Amino acid sequence: MTAEILTIRFVHEGWSRFGIAQVRLADGAVVEREFEDHGNSVGVLPYDPERRVATLVRELRVPPLFAAGEQVQLEAPAGLIDDGTPEENVRREALEEVGLRLTALEFIGATYSCASLTTEKIHLYLASYRRSDRAEAGGGAAGEHENIRVVEMPLAELAGLADRAEITDLKTLTLVLALRARHPELFRA
Template sequence: MSETPAALPLRVIHRGWNTFGIATLTLPDGSTVPRALEHHGEAACVLLYDPGRRVALLVRQARVGPAFWGESADLDEAPAGGLDGGEPEATAIREALEEAGVHLRQLECVVHAYSMPSVSSERLWLYLAPYGEADRIGPGGGLHAEGEQVLPVEVPLAELADAARSGRISDLKTLVLVQALMLRHPALFAP
C-alpha cells in the first residue's frame, strides 16, 4: 500500500489492508473540513477480450459489498489488483495471469480514474487487452494464499453489451471497460 500523500493531513483511525482516517480537506475559500477517507492505494483492471471468438473473459469472485446489501456475493468482473509498488501495466498483466490464466501481449489504456472520490483515495488504471486461445497458459483462480477463489468465466461480447445497455453490470470498473470496448471497437459487436 502506498503511503498517505503529505499534501493531505490524515488522522489515522485504523491501519490494515486499508487505512481509514479523517482527512482535512481545504475548500476553495480556504476553509477546512473533516472528511472520512479510506486509503488502499492504486489498482489496475483489465478487460480481456478475444476478437476472433467475440468473447470476454471475466472472473467471478465473492465480494463483501454486494453481500452487505443482501445480494449474491458472487460478482463477475474484469481482473484487477493493487499495484503493490509496481507499474499499472505490469499489474494488469500480472492480474490477468493470476486470476484468468491469460498471458497478455498488449494493453490499450482507457483511463486512470477514481473509484469513489468522495470517500476513497483509490486510483484505478483501466485497460482493454485482446487475447487468443494460445494466450490461455494457466488455470487462473487467483492466489489462494491471499484468500482468493476466482473462477474465470467467458462471456459472449453480445451478451456483455446487452448487460451493459440494460443495467445488469453492477461492477463499475467492468461497466466502464465494456462501454469503452463498445465505443472503441464497435466491429466486435456487429452482427
C-alpha cells in the same frame, strides 16, 4: 484561497487505512472528511476478437454482500498495484485471476474509483488475446482466498448485460462501454 488539509488522523491501519482529514475549504470553512486509502489498482477486459468473447471473473465482494446480499460480482480482472508499472501489474493480475498471458494492452484511462471516498486510482486497459494465450487455469493467487471463478462469455451477452444495467461493477461497465466504443465491429452480427 485554495483548499488544504490541516490534519489527518488514521482510525484504522490494515489492508486499508481509514482516516479523518480536517480540511480548510476554499471559502475558509474547516470541515472533517473521512477517506479510505489502500493504493492504486489496475483493471483489464481481456477479449478474443476472433471468437468474440471476453474473459471475466465472478467472486465474492463483501460490500455488495453487506449492502444487497449479492453473493458474487461479475468483474473484469483487477488488483492492486504492487511493485512495477501499471502494465506489469495488469499482466500479473490477468495471469493470476484468469490464466491469460496478455501482451498488447490498450490504455483506456486512469480514474478515481470513487473520489468522494477513496484515494484509489484505477488504471484501465483493454487487451485482446487468443486461445493460445491461456497459460494457466486462473482462479487467483494462492493463499489469498479469492475463490475466483473464471467466466468466458460472448461479447453480445456482455453488451446485453450492460444495456440492461445488470453490470454492477463500475470498472467493468466502463471497460465494456470502452470496448464497444473503440471496437464496434466486435459487436456487429
